[in-house]
Amino acid sequence: MEYFVQQLINGVTLGSIYGLIAIGYTMVYGIIGMINFAHGDVFMIGAFIALISLLILGSLGLTFIPLALLIVLIVSMLLSSVYGWTVERVAYRPLRGSFRLAPLISAIGMSIFLQNYVQIAQGARVKPIQPVVNGGIVVMESPNFVVTLSYMQILIVLTTLALMAGFSYLIAKTALGRQQRACEQDRRMASLLGINVDRTISLTFVMGAALASVAGMMFVLYYGVIDFFIGFLAGVKAFTAAVLGGIGSMPGAMLGGLLIGLIETFWSAYFTIEYKDVAAFSILVLVLIFLPTGLLGKPEIEKV
Amino acid sequence: MIGLFADPRVATAAAAADAALLSVEHLTMRFGGLVAIDDVSFHAARREITAIIGPNGAGKTTVFNCLTGFYKPTVGRLTLNREGTLFYLERMEDFRIAQEAHVARTFQNIRLFPAMSVLENLVVAQHNALMRASVMTFAGLFGLKRYRDAEKAAVEKARYWLERINLADRADWNAGNLPYGDQRRLEIARAMCTEPVLLCLDEPAAGLNPRESAELNELLRFIRDEHGIGVLLIEHDMSVVMEISDHVIVLDYGRKIADGSPEAVRSDPNVIKAYLGEDEADELPPEIVADLEQKTGGEA
Amino acid sequence: MATHVRTAEGSLDLPAILKDCLMTGLVVFALAAPIIGLRTIDTPGGLGIDYRFDDVAFAVLAGIVGRFLLNLYWAYGGRRRPKAKTEEIAGGRAGAFMKKVGLYGGPAAILFAIAMPMLPFADRYTLDVAILVLTYIMLGWGLNIVVGLAGLLDLGYVAFYAVGAYSYALIAAHFDWSFWVCLPLAGLFAAFFGVILGFPVLRLRGDYLAIVTLGFGEIIRVVLLNWYEFTGGPDGVSGVPRPSLFGLEFARSSSDGPTFHQFFGLEFSSLHRIVFLYYVILALALITNFVTLRLRKLPIGRAWEALREDEIACRSLGINPTNTKLTAFAIGAMFGGFAGSFFATRQGFISPESFTFIESAVILAIVVLGGMGSQIGVVIAAIFLIGGTEVFRDLEQYRMLAFGGAMVLIMIWKPRGLLAHREPTLRLPPSRKPEAAPLAGGAS
Known part of the structure; x- marks a missing residue:
């Protein structure tokens, strides 16, 4: 029982990270109908920026942890947004209305490029850091097992909830959100009504990148080690989460993220840790075949 | 069968006159809460051009999509009678409808294979016949005579249609580089290469100038009279509808509001109210009338 | 901006x-x-x-x-944004040029490839590079069927390469069958895997298919890595037998009868085996090419291309999309499997490390950069990408960076690849009978 509760806590934490990345996939898919293969790499870059800013703040002697974390959060969100914006501007915008496979191939090229760019600039070795947020609460205790909820886990789940609430508000209530939803429904009509479609799409990428960078920062803090390759697996799993939740749906992405996080954690805890990535991929295939609209997605009507 | 094309006269003699080619009964299609088609029934016959008209959003294209299997109707029976064999289209997958029931269609926004040549577009349409001739590719791989003859026949059939649509000299062009009007006619020719018994045309005259539109009328009459098949037509251009249709069905908000000869429909008060406006019946703009007169005069 | x-x-x-x-x-x-x-x-x-x-x-x-x-x-003169357009009509200037390249360039390249090992500069290193380049040309041609002709974006092609390599290595290890028996088996095995994977996923939209194939590639690799008893796990399979020429081994001496140099009365040279391997992969690659060129002119090949252009139109013409895609997938996988068993026999050792996503990405880059659907494009791209990086070893770490960047730039500049010119699979022969009067248009 205690073991189960501990895995539940771990799964929710991991799921929050996947969920934050998945939102980026889902928003971009909603607005331009394509998978942004480079999104996982933007997450990885966000993690690197967070790591680097942490190191710089540390060397500057900032010891008040909450302030340091806030600065890191803002810096990595801002700088990763520039990456998200640039990816869209360079690799996707010129290809709108092009040959069907062109944007996909361009996206894969972008993903390969970003991965190797970071590998060359930052080196291929893993980057470990000292834990920043320590300690936790003991939730349950039994003679041979102690269930702890670390402060880091609390921080991750709370930040995720806050960001979710903020972004849901943004989409539901603000002019930007309305424009975004309008572009999702009908891009041509939206542009005829005076919505700057290019700007709206750019902003979608910026928001997705910002959320992914938060996930990246959490990842660094939680696992304490990153390398240039983390974007690949995290990206695929977050994409699975977006599909499972119903691609195009924000709450769906979050729900899918949680489920994937839980499945992966429990799989590793009760079955074999070697095959945990296989589990995620298998779920992806099964969902796409048997539940293509996902849990909370709308059915897609083929335009003929 | 790998003939050039079936001799239309023989086909007509064999056709059972009383059975309708296509009967649509109680067709209903809902998308979530939206009822796109509401209990529509009609018939279409061989050697007839049946037009489906109606304002935008009346559900015309949805009827086509149900007939050709791209949508599964919520309720309804769609029966196609091909030489005495009945096909229930609502139960069939889209490609099987084309393959077995021989219903062919065109699309509102043209769907050619743009990077392939005009001739290839017409040969791809004969895929199933050629696959049989190539014994699932194996006979073709070794270049057996059986396959080479079938390919020759396919090219000849393509030539027949290219000459009909006046594109024989552009057979090796990429289809995507043809002018718009040529693309429309090529799409019809491509559909005809599948040897259909029912041809569904989704706004074939859209975007055509009056001259091209008149040429299209000629082509559709030729298909009806010489090939003896049924043509189902969605059209906004009244010069096309009134001139060549044998039978007109009017849809409005997913319901059938009229069904009859062009003359009857033209004077139906419901139709005038719903579709053609409050008081004015359909009148061709003067320049089209002039054009049409000139054309018929030139031919006579 | x-x-x-x-x-x-x-x-x-x-x-x-x-x-x-x-x-x-x-x-x-x-x-x-x-x-x-x-x-x-x-x-x-x-x-x-x-x-x-x-x-x-x-x-x-x-x-x-x-x-x-x-x-x-x-x-000055450049277009602000290149419009996505289809190529000019066949028989245009570029067409005539490409036709010439195809007519003379192709046979010339084949002759050169056959003569290569006899030329003075063909030392062991050159031959090794040539074998590597040919392996990638073959893989590129195989993937070209799937991506270039059928328009299915397969990001896990390396899985079939791995299946081919492991089937040969394991069959040879367990049953002691010769390379020439195992080769077709490995190809069939890979094709079988292609069908098993393809059947459920080929009805998915293009980008879903891409990510599912990527996942499949990873699953295969993870399984190879962890199924220790069967695949040797990370240690791989070593001692994969070398191919023989009609039973003649390429060794100094053999217990199973005469070896190659003894039979022909030659001085023993380790180069013999390399030259032999070179001809094996050249033959395999050429078979791939000829089969592809032949298939392209058959109904199935035209249906692949039509499917790439517009799947909905294909369905309206009665083409079964799943079966058609499945054949493309299976045939592509089969050639991948052949290449895989060749890889295993050449290396003598295989491990999961050789079958990572990067490998799939390199093969895809060869197909995309060369021009989707263009056989010559694949050759040129493979020579540049593989041969080039072999020569510039010091720049190894920039290789994938350049591949990724090039994929983006080429897509922006020429969405169908550099050598995207396409020759129609058949042309209208001149008419023999008097032309029938055109129905439309000729009247006025």
Whole structure:
């Protein structure tokens, strides 16, 4: 029982990270109908920026942890947004209305490029850091097992909830959100009504990148080690989460993220840790075949 | 069968006159809460051009999509009678409808294979016949005579249609580089290469100038009279509808509001109210009338 | 960043261009400052930062100059944004040129490839590189069926390569069958895997298919890595038998009868085996090419291309999309499997490390950069990408960076690949009978 509760806590934490990345996939898919293969790499870059800013703040002697974390959060969100914006501007915008496979191939090229760019600039070795947020609460205790909820886990789940609430508000209530939803429904009509479609799409990428960078920062803090390759697996799993939740749906992405996080954690805890990535991929295939609209997605009507 | 094309006269003699080619009964299609088609029934016959008209959003294209299997109707029976064999289209997958029931269609926004040549577009349409001739590719791989003859026949059939649509000299062009009007006619020719018994045309005259539109009328009459098949037509251009249709069905908000000869429909008060406006019946703009007169005069 | 490179009077709008370049510089600075400018390095006390502002300055400068040149290009003659267009009509100038290349270039290249091992410069190193390039040409041709002809974006092609390699290695290890028996088996096995994977997923939309195939590639690799009893796990399979020429082994001596050099009365040379391997892969690659060229002119090949152009139209013409895609997938997988068993027999040792996603990405880059559907394009791309990186070994780490960047740029510049010219599979022969009067258009 205690073991189960501990895995539940771990799964929710991991799921929050996947969920934050998945939102980026889902928003971009909603607005331009394509998978942004480079999104996982933007997450990885966000993690690197967070790591680097942490190191710089540390060397500057900032010891008040909450302030340091806030600065890191803002810096990595801002700088990763520039990456998200640039990816869209360079690799996707010129290809709108092009040959069907062109944007996909361009996206894969972008993903390969970003991965190797970071590998060359930052080196291929893993980057470990000292834990920043320590300690936790003991939730349950039994003679041979102690269930702890670390402060880091609390921080991750709370930040995720806050960001979710903020972004849901943004989409539901603000002019930007309305424009975004309008572009999702009908891009041509939206542009005829005076919505700057290019700007709206750019902003979608910026928001997705910002959320992914938060996930990246959490990842660094939680696992304490990153390398240039983390974007690949995290990206695929977050994409699975977006599909499972119903691609195009924000709450769906979050729900899918949680489920994937839980499945992966429990799989590793009760079955074999070697095959945990296989589990995620298998779920992806099964969902796409048997539940293509996902849990909370709308059915897609083929335009003929 | 790998003939050039079936001799239309023989086909007509064999056709059972009383059975309708296509009967649509109680067709209903809902998308979530939206009822796109509401209990529509009609018939279409061989050697007839049946037009489906109606304002935008009346559900015309949805009827086509149900007939050709791209949508599964919520309720309804769609029966196609091909030489005495009945096909229930609502139960069939889209490609099987084309393959077995021989219903062919065109699309509102043209769907050619743009990077392939005009001739290839017409040969791809004969895929199933050629696959049989190539014994699932194996006979073709070794270049057996059986396959080479079938390919020759396919090219000849393509030539027949290219000459009909006046594109024989552009057979090796990429289809995507043809002018718009040529693309429309090529799409019809491509559909005809599948040897259909029912041809569904989704706004074939859209975007055509009056001259091209008149040429299209000629082509559709030729298909009806010489090939003896049924043509189902969605059209906004009244010069096309009134001139060549044998039978007109009017849809409005997913319901059938009229069904009859062009003359009857033209004077139906419901139709005038719903579709053609409050008081004015359909009148061709003067320049089209002039054009049409000139054309018929030139031919006579 | 809407740029107006010209003023209303038509002269160059320098202030606007400069502003645009400055903006670019700013963006490049924001991109480069954290990742390039602040390098994390290992220090005795944990991670430290190495400041490299000169690199950032260089990147910003490169960005500004590049943008300026781009602006000049737009101002003088270049199109602002290349329109997505289909190629010019067949038989145009580019068409005639490409036809010539196909007519003379192809046979010339084949003759050269056959004569290569006899030429004076063919030492062991050159032959090794040539074998590697040919392996990738074969893989590229195999994937070209799937991506270039059928338009199915397969990101897990390496899985079939792995299946081929492991089936040969394991069959040979357990049953002691010869390479020539195992080769077709390995191909069939890979094709079988292609069908098993393809059947459920081929009805998915293009981008879903891409990510599912990527997942499949990873699953295969993870299974190979962890199924220790069967595949040897990370240690791989070693001692994969070498191929023989009608039972003649390429060894100094053999217990199973005469070896190659003894049979022909030659001096023993280790080069014999390399030359033999070279001809094996050349033959395999040429078979792949001829089968593909043949299939392209058959109904199935035309249906693949039609499916790439418009699946909905295909369905309206009665083409079964799933079966058609499945054949493309299976045939592509089969050639991947052949290449895999060749790889296993050449290396003598295989491990999961040889079958990572990067491998799939390289093969895809060869197909995409060469021109989807173009056989010659694949050859040229493979020579440049594989041969080129073999020659410039020092730049190894920039290889994938350049591949990724090139994929993006080529897609923007030429969405169907560099050599995207397509020759129709058949032409209308001149008519023999008097032309029937056209129905439409001829009247007035």
